[in-house]
C-alpha cells in the first residue's frame with residue numbers, strides 16, 4: 001500500500017510538471033497569461049475531492065466510467081462519463097459499484113483522473 005501511495009505521488013508530481021510546462025508554452029504563444037491552469041485560484045480548487053461511483057472499469061483502455069458530482073474546476077455538472085486515469089494502477093483498486101473520491105483535470109484535451117482514493 002505504501003508503494004502504491006508513493007507511486008501515486010510520483011505520478012501526480014510528474015503530471016504537475018507537465019501541466020506547468022504546457023501552461024508556460026501556452027502563455028508564450030498567446031502573449032498573455034490567460035491560461036486557467038496557471039492561476040493560483042485554480043491550484044486551490046484542484047484540491048477539492050469529488051464523490052463518484054464507479055460504473056465500469058476498462059483496464060485495457062486505461063479508462064473508468066464514473067457517475068460523478070459537479071466538477072467545479074472544469075465547470076462540469078454532475079453526470080456519468082468516461083475518464084482517463086493518470087495512474088493505471090488505480091484501476092486495480094476500483095470495481096463497478098465502488099464509491100470513490102477523485103479529482104479530475106483537463107490534460108491535453110482529455111478529462112483525466114489526477115487523484116484517487118476509495119471513499120470511506
Ligand SMILES: [Cu+2]
Pocket residue numbers: 068076077078079080081
Ligand atoms: Cu463529467
